[in-house]
Amino acid sequence: MSVGFIMLVHTALHRARAVARHWASSGCPVVIHADRRVSRADYAGLVAGLADLDNVRFSSRVRVDWGTWSIVDATQRAAELLLEEFPGIGHVYLASGSCLPLRPVQELVAYLDSRPHTDFIESVTTMDVPWTVGGLDQERFTLRFPFSWKRRRRLFDGYVAVQRRLGYRRKMPAGIVPHLGSQWWCLSRRTLSAILDDPERERYERYFRRVWIPDESYFQTLARLYSPNIESRSLTLSKFDFQGKPHIFYDDHLQLLRRSDCFVARKIWPRADRLYESFLSNDPAVTKNAEPNPGKIDRLFAKAVEQRTRGRPGLYMQSRFPNEGWENGKTCAPYSVFEGFSDLFENFETWLGKAVGSRVHGHLFHPERVQFAGGETIYNGALSDSAALRDYAPKSFLTSLIWNTRGERQCFQFGPGDAQDIAWFIASDPNARISVITGAWAVPLFHSNANFSDVRRRAALLQRIEAEHLDILRSPHTRARLRIWSMAEFVQNPMEPLQILIDEIAPRGQRRLTEAPVMADLRGFGQFLQNLRNQGMQPHLMGDFPVGDDPETSPRRRRKPYLVKK
């Protein structure tokens, strides 16, 4: 027993010729169907190039249109010729002109000989296929498709729409259950001849002629009628991308293909010289020198589809610029925003940097310049500290920063004195962890030596900005993780919330908070607020600080650090 090949070819004839020669000279008969569209000269060249082989035949030619009956027609013609001319063959392998054998022919013959009655054809009911493109699965069988999808797309779509509107449904011939699967099969002589010689063939054909993409359903459905033993998979490695077109193999896939356990791969780029040189050989040492690992190919192509459809979260670039809401991650990693902390605590950035073991930025959105950690003028990714550049595109600035520092948690200060354009973006970003001590902006004013009328004006402005900011944070559109304390609340018990924040940033828990940040001197702060009130302003965001009842804070810098026990 032996295996015979059917090859459907339409382009890159020199490659098809080489593959046909390889199979034929290895003792396997080949029947070639060349598309009618192949020019007379090219066809003559193909025939002449294989004239010296006595087990190569050419079947009568039809004009093949993708997705139509013509492919099945061509396959039938070739199959009939093959079965008739070569009575010795036990299996028929359907291949295309862009297929390439990956394993020696002897291995394929031995494999099939030990499974003489098995049909290798992917054949799945329509309910179970996830991969149909364009939403036509069940409807492939119930509508009519007289127009070419490739050349007359509008007519095609229009006719489908009309039939849907009218509720038109074709009747399926009795006795068959529609199945779908890869076009590339390997059927036993018994099953294939039963399909071709079926007295009902005429009736089935009439039906399948108007089915959409019959090459993926005709044999797949009818094999179910006759085959005692279907193995529902293709022996041909063929991967499809998200548009339903096959992935193409190139020279740089050589090692990958060596690890496949399939007999034939499709489709090969016609100019992939190294692949053709390497695989058109029956020497097992040449074609097989790696452990089979077909999962590797799967992963590669699955990743490619994933990158095309989902992309890398948080990345904005020339070929990925998602519409609002489709970012699949507005930024690429979590980051922490601290509002009011650096006002209330002295050297908060340094302290936080030590506590969480990373660089901590100052006010990134400071109106004069970007306060990168360590006072850098240029940061990861060559981001500039120019406020003009940042304010030109604040969203790009922030997303770039988070992207550039992948793997390192970003922490920065924010407040009502900063450029506010970014506020909505941060609030709506689930990656943002925002902690706010409301009203803390008053502390630097309290310590400043400016004229009180200026202080009062400034306080009113900052309070208004922060109130608007809080409205944003509390809006239903906010997706950031929020923690908001009034200043009065926070100074009562600063260590507990600080420990929570630190744990969130460095969750491993190695970093026990041993040193508290030094709180600004708040003696007289209540009186300061009262003075503002006396000037007609109403400071309300900081909570209650009764006059004279100053909170117990740590005015002396040399105070001993204390431990917080967990």
Place this chain on the structure above:
Amino acid sequence: MGAISSYRLRLQRKRWLARALRKRRELMTIADRTAEIRRGDILVFTTLRNERIRLPYFFDYYRALGIDHFLMVDNGSDDGTREYLQNQPDVSLWRTDSSYKRARFGVDWLNWLQRRYAHGHWSLTVDVDEFFVYPFCDTRPIGALTDWLDASSIKSFGAMLVDMYPRGALDAVPYREGQDPFEIAQYFDNGNYTIRRNARFGNLWIQGGPRARAFFRDRPERAPALNKVPLVKWHRAYAYVSSTHMLLPRGLNQVYDEWGGEKASGALLHAKFLDTFSVKSAEELERRQHYANSHEYKAYHAGLRDHPELWCKWSEKYINWRQLEILGLMSKGNWA
């Protein structure tokens, strides 16, 4: 996009094409080898002026990628550029001494040549200091890319301009003829780009990189555009609007995905910042033939006096396309 604005764009496209037709009279044929262009050939279109020293490497690079024919417009060179080009077997050359500026920075000339010769071909429009990089360019010729684009029914391919610069002063290492310019200009900025959408033409407008950082830090809106669509399966009805930043019909500018995915894209490595730059920028300032009154060159001229170095400690050293892809400057999309 309503019917009216889409009709306006159609009129605009017709106007550019008519203008290209008019401007063809400015072109004088020096060497016409276009009869050798075969079906399926991949073509390069270039306008240039006094770039003799760059040419040998330019041809080495693009011939190795698999470019079949070069169609070039020489805008009044006097340094031997023309003599060199007319002797290349795969170059068709035209010459003009007319105003670069009034040919809309060469776009009109190339629009004409593309209309005449590029119909049905993949056409790559680059300057002599731009080097096209695409996914797998180290293992697959450009024909693999265009075949894949054809199979995927994609008509245009985006490639962002990436400015390359040396470490140290720009003129510290002189460029030798035939040398890979990226042996000198090895560095680039990997993460300081800004992107916005142009609602009218549907393209992205990308700015940033070392030029924005060093020369336009106070006037970022004036920083040069870096988005480009250089590779197009040309049709005679197409027209570039402004350099290769955008073209009409506007659907061709849609080289990016809007639903979270990544389309495949490449990069144009820009070898502008070599020792030739200061001479060139002085000359261009003199000629006043560049965009928006050459304000870009004015900024360079001023900037180069105070900041002789573009390199900073966060500059990334160029390795290969995979590095650009990992950094997020380009993407394989679903090409594997």
